[in-house]
Amino acid sequence: MAPAIEGMVPAIESSEGNNKMNKGYQYPSWKKKLRGLVVDNEELCRIVEKGIMGLCGVETQAVETGEAAVELIASGATFDIIVIDRFLPSMTGPETARKMREMGVESKIIGLFALYFEGDEEEFVAAGVDDFKEKPLSPNWLVPMLRELDN
Amino acid sequence: MDGVVQLQKQLVDYTASLFHEGFLDEQFNQLQQLQDESNPDFVVEVVSLFFEDSERLLNELGKTLEQKTVDFKKVDAHVHQLKGSSSSIGAQRVQKLCIAFRNCCEELNTEGCLKCLQQVKHEYSLVKNKLETLFKLEQQTIAAGGSIPTL
Secondary structure, X not given: OOOOOOXXXXXXXOOOOOOEEEOOEEEOOOOOOOEEEEEOOOHHHHHHHHHHHHHOOOEEEEEOOHHHHHXXXXXXXXXXXXXXXXXXXXXXXXXXXXXXXXXXXXXXEEEEEOOOOOOHHHHHHHOOOOEEEEOOOOHHHHHHHHHHHHO | OHHHHHHHHHHHHHHHHHHHOOOEOHHHHHHHHOOEOOEOOXXXXXXXXXXXXXXXXXXXXXXXXXXXXXXXXXXXXXHHHHHHHHHHHOEHHXXXXXXXXXXXXXXXOHHHHHHHHHHHHHHHHHHHHHHHHHHHXXXXXXXXXXXXXXX
8 A cells, every 4th residue: 555665654653642543643632732823935835845744633723934933922822833934035044033032932943944054953943943943744753742741 | 357457556656656766856745735625626737827927937947048238147047037936846856966966056157057957847848748648647547447545
């Protein structure tokens, strides 16, 4: 049935509680209701990132700009995990992260990049992100992160 | 009945070949996971977006590199976007070429960049062809009364 792909393993191991069997993958369900926010100006990336967060059991919203993300948070929305792209049109990724921290956001914030540029990581980390990851957003590193948040 | 089985086998084999030949990577599997009854055309829609984005970017890259004074920052930004989208759908070969492309940008090497552009264009048209064939096979399988084998 499924094509055998070298090195391919079902991405996630099961966790306690009911596991959702989704076409051969096991995406865990969480004790808490996890909420996520994707901040990415590129439509394709945004759609896929939102989808994958959803697959991993996170109720996710997606916005195109740092400003929109900040506005959401200012209006009272809270998130467990926020993913921010490095290149945003006006307010940059790091600026967005910094603003969020200033607003008192304590959620896990992950900076995302497509290509690694010298100094990007430092800038993002200085702005207060918890981690800096290369696209694409993958269940392989997302799920262990979520597991921690769920405990 | 026999025809359907044949088609399904053809589809599975073709899909497997795309992975083995490095055209697609694990990310493409993630996209397939996101397709279900509530989202039956997800993969085709996302891949179509990828085609649109890529064609636009490759066009822009050509124009930018033809300028008397090449704006490498612009080239960088386009390549970054292209890497982001190709990684989002799992177009592995295109993604890898973007990395090489970026290196030429860093060196402010117009000749090198033009060469990279040619290579990316070539790989892009290959993967576009492959994906279009894949979708055609899926349509034929469904039309014959079969279902798309899932992972």
